[in-house]
Amino acid sequence: MPDLAVDMRETLQNAERVPVLKAVDLHTWFEIRKFGFFKAGDVRALDGVDFELYQGETVSIVGESGCGKSTLARTILGLHRPTKGKLFFNGKDMAEFTKEDMKAYRASVGYIQQDPYGALPPFMTVKKILEEPLLINGVTDKNERQKRIQSVLEEVKLSPIEDFLPKFPHMLSGGQQQRLVIARAMILQPKMLVADEPVSMLDASVRVEILQLLRSLQEKHNLVIIYITHDLSTVRYFSERIFTMYGARIVEKAATASLLANPLHPYTQALFKATSDPDAANLKTFKEVPTGEPPSLMNPPKGCRFHPRCAKIIKGKCDRFEPPEFHIGDDQSVFCWLYEDQGKQ
Amino acid sequence: MNKMLLEVNNLKLYFRTKKGPVQAVDDVSFKLERGKTLAVVGESGCGKTSLSKAILRLLPRNIMEYSGEIILDGEDIMKYPEDRFRREIRWKKIAMVPQAAMNSLNPVLRILDQIIEPLLIHNRDMNRDQGLARVKEMFRIVGLPEDFLYRYPFELSGGMRQRATIAMALVTNPELVILDEPSSALDLLTQANLMNVLKRIKHEFGTTFILITHDIGTASELADEIAVMYAGEMVEKCHAEYFYTDARHPYSRKLMSSVPTLREDKELVFIPGQPPSLINPPTGCRFAERCDKRFAKCSEHPPTFDLEHDQQVQCWLYTDREEVKHA
Numbered sequence: 001m002p003d004l005a006v007d008m009r010e011t012l013q014n015a016e017r018v019p020v021l022k023a024v025d026l027h028t029w030f031e032i033r034k035f036g037f038f039k040a041g042d043v044r045a046l047d048g049v050d051f052e053l054y055q056g057e058t059v060s061i062v063g064e065s066g067c068g069k070s071t072l073a074r075t076i077l078g079l080h081r082p083t084k085g086k087l088f089f090n091g092k093d094m095a096e097f098t099k100e101d102m103k104a105y106r107a108s109v110g111y112i113q114q115d116p117y118g119a120l121p122p123f124m125t126v127k128k129i130l131e132e133p134l135l136i137n138g139v140t141d142k143n144e145r146q147k148r149i150q151s152v153l154e155e156v157k158l159s160p161i162e163d164f165l166p167k168f169p170h171m172l173s174g175g176q177q178q179r180l181v182i183a184r185a186m187i188l189q190p191k192m193l194v195a196d197e198p199v200s201m202l203d204a205s206v207r208v209e210i211l212q213l214l215r216s217l218q219e220k221h222n223l224v225i226i227y228i229t230h231d232l233s234t235v236r237y238f239s240e241r242i243f244t245m246y247g248a249r250i251v252e253k254a255a256t257a258s259l260l261a262n263p264l265h266p267y268t269q270a271l272f273k274a275t276s277d278p279d280a281a282n283l284k285t286f287k288e289v290p291t292g293e294p295p296s297l298m299n300p301p302k303g304c305r306f307h308p309r310c311a312k313i314i315k316g317k318c319d320r321f322e323p324p325e326f327h328i329g330d331d332q333s334v335f336c337w338l339y340e341d342q343g344k345q
Numbered sequence: 346m347n348k349m350l351l352e353v354n355n356l357k358l359y360f361r362t363k364k365g366p367v368q369a370v371d372d373v374s375f376k377l378e379r380g381k382t383l384a385v386v387g388e389s390g391c392g393k394t395s396l397s398k399a400i401l402r403l404l405p406r407n408i409m410e411y412s413g414e415i416i417l418d419g420e421d422i423m424k425y426p427e428d429r430f431r432r433e434i435r436w437k438k439i440a441m442v443p444q445a446a447m448n449s450l451n452p453v454l455r456i457l458d459q460i461i462e463p464l465l466i467h468n469r470d471m472n473r474d475q476g477l478a479r480v481k482e483m484f485r486i487v488g489l490p491e492d493f494l495y496r497y498p499f500e501l502s503g504g505m506r507q508r509a510t511i512a513m514a515l516v517t518n519p520e521l522v523i524l525d526e527p528s529s530a531l532d533l534l535t536q537a538n539l540m541n542v543l544k545r546i547k548h549e550f551g552t553t554f555i556l557i558t559h560d561i562g563t564a565s566e567l568a569d570e571i572a573v574m575y576a577g578e579m580v581e582k583c584h585a586e587y588f589y590t591d592a593r594h595p596y597s598r599k600l601m602s603s604v605p606t607l608r609e610d611k612e613l614v615f616i617p618g619q620p621p622s623l624i625n626p627p628t629g630c631r632f633a634e635r636c637d638k639r640f641a642k643c644s645e646h647p648p649t650f651d652l653e654h655d656q657q658v659q660c661w662l663y664t665d666r667e668e669v670k671h672a
């Protein structure tokens with residue numbers, strides 16, 4: 001039975017808050033050709049996701065390698081054109097963007113790539129690396145450029161600034177390189193940051209330093225941050241909401257506290273069980289791990305994409321019909337048939 | 346048979362570079378009991394891989410100093426000439442799964458050929474059929490289907506390739522296996538699976554492991570002992586059960602408080618600054634510059650002190666304890 005009070009509240013909230021970014025039935029497929037000519041099929045790297053992101057929130061996206069996290073990031077950034085579905089930025093359909101709109105959009109979304117070592121051009125100095133986006137975006141005044149480079153380096157704490165300006169990327173430590181990547185993503189004063197595994201290559205201590213830096217930038221500038229990671233243990237310290245992805249789809253969306261207290265989807269539960277906190281008791285037990293491999297995205301399984309590996313499968317249902325989204329409580333939803341009776345669709 | 350499988354005393358490995366010697370492994374000493382796993386943790390560049398290469402004598406050309414004792418099962422194998430080391434030790438008694446091993450398989454050879462060749466070379470009296478039986482047995486143990494033996498590396502996923510490299514390291518039935526970051530490039534679920542496999546091998550065969558990793562959570566799945574390296578030195582060694590909650594070296598403590606946990610909320614802190622260069626490192630404690638417990642004495646090089654629970658710590662805070670003297 002629909003809960004009228006909740007519906008009303010949602011309508012009211014949504015009327016007040018236009019999402020910064022909204023995805024509707026978003027698909028990004030890659031065509032695979034045989035002998036460069038015959039179409040062999042599509043890799044459905046992103047296969048129908050919906051979400052809304054609001055100003056000032058950090059959303060973590062977790063999931064296994066190859067589940068489509070980076071494809072989602074690159075689609076949001078406008079680097080892939082969606083095969084199907086729509087993206088809205090501040091309420092405006094991105095398919096209808098003019099060239100100028102797209103340029104302005106790209107300037108307002110900062111990108112922190114998966115691999116800091118590959119992300120920086122090796123033959124450019126720190127100064128050049130930060131100046132280039134300003135030049136491309138028409139900041140013609142030299143003093144203005146200097147001022148912005150100065151202030152962004154202060155923000156990411158690469159100081160004394162004069163020491164860093166003439167350096168080349170290879171002269172920086174991994175953590176410093178990553179701070180430079182963040183400085184470059186911040187220099188056009190974006191509204192949103194897409195951070196694709198920003199810390200996975202870094203040491204534990206540097207990892208904390210970078211995540212705290214991102215957090216402080218977010219608070220100061222009221223940014224939306226999309227934080228992509230496969231490391232579940234960092235998300236509690238860093239995000240308001242978590243989306244779990246599996247097989248090119250979102251399978252669970254929840255407020256961080258709710259997800260940590262009660263992961264609902266069998267795949268999210270498996271991720272939890274697989275994560276080890278440092279504890280001597282771990283020596284004595286084996287991990288519960290679902291058998292099998294992630295699904296092929298060229299030929300994904302029928303029904304729920306997790307069903308071939310799921311211990312809780314409802315035979316005849318999970319393997320035949322795609323589970324819809326069931327809402328559980330105020331701030332959690334899950335795509336899984338186990339919740340058909342508890343949740344509202 | 347000695348209870349102590351491995352005893353390393355005053356091991357040094359310095360590399361020659363244009364700017365001066367890189368002291369990648371500097372006066373490292375530790376002991377490891379048979380059947381136990383020692384996890385070696387520490388920041389990138391602190392010398393973990395160099396330590397494993399020093400033990401297995403897999404040395405690059407630019408060696409400046411390579412000295413100390415490596416006593417395996419009672420014998421100092423540092424004294425062995427290279428051909429004896431190659432015949433009796435490397436791959437036969439000590440094997441290694443190198444860092445990023447899953448990408449180190451030869452792409453043009455079938456998995457079977459890559460695993461069986463070293464086995465037959467090291468066991469002259471073994472014929473091919475016996476070799477094949479042994480390889481199949483290893484595949485079963487690491488949980489790979491037999492028909493994967495006849496495939497090429499690119500036909501396997503990353504996790505499967507990693508298991509194949511572990512099968513390769515284990516096939517000669519070595520006493521000591523060094524695993525250099527075996528799971529950090531893998532997915533969470535694949536990682537958990539791999540730790541299960543290693544745990545089973547440890548229990549079933551009593552294999553001794555040195556597990557090199559910067560992921561302390563994963564290390565806790567396998568480690569009986571933890572050794573912490575900092576800037577080329579081993580600054581702490583202790584039983585795993587005390588390490589996670591009661592590490593003693595200020596660096597180890599800071600390191601632990603930077604590890605995020607899924608099940609428990611804690612305040613994460615990071616260690617400001619960077620480790621020193623291994624070319625001309627500070628003469629005193631190498632962590633001093635970043636240490637909030639630093640005092641006058643720390644400008645001298647700290648000796649190693651013995652604490653209760655067989656915990657060894659290289660730090661001046663423990664001067665009231667007994668000093669450890671090595672051979």
Ligand SMILES: Nc1ncnc2c1ncn2[C@@H]1O[C@H](COP(=O)(O)OP(=O)(O)OP(=O)(O)O)[C@@H](O)[C@H]1O
Binds near residue numbers: 031063065069114
């Ligand atoms: N340009 C492309 N052409 C063809 N296939 C692609 C392309 N980009 C990605 N894919 C495929 O799409 C799927 C999703 O890839 P994606 O990079 O989004 O995964 P991911 O979740 O970011 O993985 P990881 O954690 O390893 O970074 C994979 O199967 C990948 O091989």
Ligand SMILES: Nc1ncnc2c1ncn2[C@@H]1O[C@H](COP(=O)(O)OP(=O)(O)OP(=O)(O)O)[C@@H](O)[C@H]1O
Binds near residue numbers: 367392623
């Ligand atoms: N052949 C070499 N010549 C000169 N310096 C070297 C050589 N091999 C390694 N080094 C240096 O020795 C130090 C220790 O390197 P090592 O690879 O042992 O570190 P590590 O602890 O394994 O790091 P990581 O966690 O990044 O793998 C580093 O400063 C490295 O640059």
Ligand code: SF4
Binds near residue numbers: 311312335337
């Ligand atoms: S829908 Fe079924 S198969 Fe899929 S996760 Fe839920 S219980 Fe498992």
Ligand SMILES: [Mg+2]
Binds near residue numbers: 070114196
């Ligand atoms: Mg990715």
Ligand SMILES: [Mg+2]
Binds near residue numbers: 393394395444525
């Ligand atoms: Mg290494």
